[in-house]
Amino acid sequence: MDLRIFTEPQQGATYETLLTVAKATEDLGFDAFFRSDHYVRMGDVDGLPGPTDAWITLAGLARETSRIRLGTLMTAGTFRLPGVLAIQVAQVDQMSGGRIELGLGAGWFEEEHTAYGIPFPKEKFARLEEQLAIVTGLWETEIGKTFSYDGTYYQLTDSPALPKPAQNKVPVLIGGHGATRTPRLAARYADEFNIPFASVEDTERQFSRVRAAAEAIGRAADELVYSNALVVCVGKTDAEVARRAAAIGREAEELKANGLAGSPAEVVDKIGRYEEAGSSRIYLQFMDLDDLDQLELISHEVQSQLR
Known part of the structure; x- marks a missing residue:
């Protein structure tokens, strides 16, 4: 079971804070550091000092880390044109030496769009399908050849399809709860399917x-990685769990029901239940970015038992 650290910087974080958490992620042996891609806070927090851009953040971390994978859960398809996104991700992958992964979603949070003047189209899912075709198509085009695309929402003509990522294949993550369209899109384009905040x-x-x-289109289902994203709150004692839950505005018992919360033994046991359901990777939604002691506890007493 791979454990990855997943942050929500729109709730309030500087680049320096994210760098500190990313370096701790690397030093403590976790597999990857991921972040959300949002521009407005959610819930009753001040969000100060304000949003940081996902791909600018990852570009910086690409140069200041050396081992961990880096990526997004999820980049909003509404934020960037697909051709521009393909260039950005390829460049950051080069900067990291081939450690980038792209989680790409349709975009859903209307408030951040209206706050920053970003169009919020009705046909977001149909646009996402074209975006996936374009981004992957640009990367797959052989050097010296061009890429063209004539879609309903996007048209590209004789693109040089450059730059190329450092990796032969940047892993693409698709996720969600949709019963029909989401699995179909994942089967066609995803290297990994992620379901966020779901029960076993x-x-x-x-x-x-x-x-x-996947099997319906002739693809081996085991070609995909299957993963979860779950909020984490671990403590050595009930009091420590309660304190950490309160620090992120949650109740300990609610987190135990809906996330990975409790003692290290309790969390290891629940991770085992997700593994039985088919998950091989869990993104730990780590909300209190100043609580590095919790990361150390998870590394030493949870992750160590999963290897």
Whole structure:
């Protein structure tokens, strides 16, 4: 089971804070550092000092880390034109020496669009399908050849399809709870399917849909990685769990029901249930970015038991 650290910087974080967490992620042996791609805070927090851009952040971290994978859960398809996104991700992949992964979603949070003047189209999912075709098509085009695309929403003519990522294949993550279109899109374009904030039962059900969709187009279902994203809150004692839950505005018992919370033993046991449902990777949504002691505890007493 791979454990990855997943942050939500729109809730309030500087680049320096994110760098500190990313370096701790690397030093403590976690597999990857991922971040959300949002421009407006959610819930009752001040969000200060304000948003940081996902791909600018990852470009910086690409030069200041050496081992961990870096990526997004999820880049909003509404934020960037697909051709521009392909260039950005390829460049950051080069800067990292081939450690980048792209989580790409349709975009859903209307408030951040209106706040920063970003169009929020109705046909977001149809646009996402074209974006995936373009980004992957640009990367797959042989050097010296051109890429053209004539879609409903996007048209590219004789693109040089440069630059290329450092990796032969940048892993593409697709996720969500949709019963039909999401599994179909994942089967066609994804290297990894992620379901966020889902129960063990819903996880197993959604993974089965994705596997069936892959097999329906002649793709081996085991070609995909299947993963979860879950909020984490671990403590050595009940009091420590309660304190950490309160620090992120949650209740300990609610987190135990809906996330990975409790003692290291409790969390290891619940991770095992997700593994039985088909998950081989979990993104730990780490909300209190100043609580590096919790990261150390997870590394030493949770991750160590999963290897």
